[in-house]
Amino acid sequence: MINSSKSSYCQTKLITEDIKYTFRVISRLVNYNAGTPLPPATSDQTLADDFVQFFYSKVEKIRQGLDASDLHDNTASPDLDRSVPNLGSFKIQTQENVDKVVRSCANKACSLDATPTALLKNSTVLSVVLPTITELVNTSLSTGVFPNELKRALVTPRLKKPGFDMRTFSNYRPVSNIPFISKVIERVVAQQLNSHLTRNGLHDDLQSAYKTGTSTETVILRIKTDVEAVLDEGDAMLLVLLDLSAAFN
Structure with missing residues (x-):
């Protein structure tokens, strides 16, 4: 009965015209419980500390290289023969706009969230928390501050390509999973930024x-x-x- 139910569930998921969604479903089925290949270590804590140090030092080297160059002395600007209005501030969002953004987000969950994403997007739940989410988004937009608490992320090292040497840290890339509200703010900012670039022909x-x-x-x-x-x-x-x-x- 369990196998029959799983089969029926998966077949229902595959009945879609969205090719990307179909491939995600197939990927989850093929790689079910595959886990993440990680280098050998004496303990999980030691491995985590080693990864943190590696990624941190990699970013530091890049920053030092930029500081030593002349890049920071140059102002990047589009090669245009016309003046372009600056994007001096972000527009405050209505609850209706935020509702659309929330519903357009994927149902991916993060253990840093107090509420599972799928439950949060439920119409009954969302109607209650939407004013609070809208207030968080608009406060961030108006003050130009992204809350430190929302910058927290769960970082998972992922092997760049199957078959790479698992003992070499440089073969891994960090994948960050951030809280859902962080994604909402990011998407609101991205929409306004992209709209400004498109409207003024800056792409x-x-x-x-x-x-x-x-x-x-x-x-x-x-x-x-x-x-x-x-x-x-x-x-x-x-x-x-x-x-x-x-x-x-």
Whole structure:
């Protein structure tokens, strides 16, 4: 009966036109209880401390490299022949706007949350806590302060690629799971920031990430087209790929 119920449940989940959702369901089924491969250690505490020290020192090296360069003396600005209004402040949100943001978030949970995300998004529960969530969001937007308590995250080391040496810390990347309210504030800010960039034409035409309608697929198609055009002319092409180290959130 249990196996039959599980099978029926999974089949129901797979009946969707959302390809990304389908792959997430399949991934959970294939990797069920697979766990996270971690380096050998004398204790969990020792391993956690070693990972913290490694990630911390990696960020410190990047900061020191930036401080030693001339990057901080330059002001990045778009190459435009027109003036662009500054985004001087964020707009205060109505409860209706925050409600839409909350409902659009995934049901992913974090143990730092007092309430499971799925329960929080329940209409009855949300109607009670929505005024408080809206107040938190608007206070953060108006003061320009992201509460320290909401900056806390559960960091999980993930092997960058299956088959990598588990004993080498540099083969791991940190995945941070933050509280749900943090995600709501982030999404509200991202919407306003992206709206400002789009409205004022500040996105680069060739940008293929963090922009609606683009992805890694569009950049590959663009490069493929450029390469073919050059080769058709009988010319040679040099492709330079720059790998930025440790692009942390």
